[in-house]
Amino acid sequence: MMRLHNLRPRPGARHRVKRLGCGESSGHGKTSGKGHKGQKARSGGSIRLGFEGGQMPLIRRLPKRGFNNAAFHKNYAIVNLTDLNDFKAGTVVNEQLLRELKLVRGEFAGIKILGDGELKHALKIEADKISESAKAKIEKAGGSVTMRDRASEKPAAATEDIGQTAKKETPKKRSTTKSQPKAKKKSSRK
Numbered sequence: 001m002m003r004l005h006n007l008r009p010r011p012g013a014r015h016r017v018k019r020l021g022c023g024e025s026s027g028h029g030k031t032s033g034k035g036h037k038g039q040k041a042r043s044g045g046s047i048r049l050g051f052e053g054g055q056m057p058l059i060r061r062l063p064k065r066g067f068n069n070a071a072f073h074k075n076y077a078i079v080n081l082t083d084l085n086d087f088k089a090g091t092v093v094n095e096q097l098l099r100e101l102k103l104v105r106g107e108f109a110g111i112k113i114l115g116d117g118e119l120k121h122a123l124k125i126e127a128d129k130i131s132e133s134a135k136a137k138i139e140k141a142g143g144s145v146t147m148r149d150r151a152s153e154k155p156a157a158a159t160e161d162i163g164q165t166a167k168k169e170t171p172k173k174r175s176t177t178k179s180q181p182k183a184k185k186k187s188s189r190k
Contacts, residue, residue, distance in 0.1 A: 082117030
């Protein structure tokens with residue numbers, strides 16, 4: 001029977017600590033595995049990742065070209081049909097309900113329904129994207145799919161006419177007279 005006093009870690013989970021500086025015959029004496037002198041042999045001596053001793057590092061030597069679309073990529077929370085079988089028939093499945101039941105978490109652009117598995121009963125599903133196979137299976141089970149319109153959820157300030165909100169600023173007038181340079185004072189040396 002397992003009790004607190006006879007709990008042991010799994011074999012191989014704990015490793016013997018390397019004992020340093022226990023004399024030359026130990027194999028880890030003298031320099032204690034740090035070699036001779038230099039920055040890496042000193043206490044607190046460490047070199048940051050990518051540092052090449054003051055030489056221009058590789059990441060800065062290589063040319064950076066082209067456009068990367070990763071910043072504009074939208075991540076969708078994936079929900080399969082097998083996850084929706086826990087709901088009762090006729091339930092309206094939307095983002096709020098999925099968040100409450102911890103089926104989706106974190107920040108994402110919307111919800112995408114995929115057709116992995118079979119749906120047992122009819123559900124009313126609200127999603128941003130849906131695969132063709134998932135849509136066919138939901139309709140076969142007697143359910144319905146409503147696509148959410150994200151454009152209508154944007155704040156009203158963003159949809160205002162740009163021409164009305166933009167005001168033309170009048171440019172500041174510059175003086176046409178040139179400023180005279182100041183006369184230098186003569187120092188009297190004797």
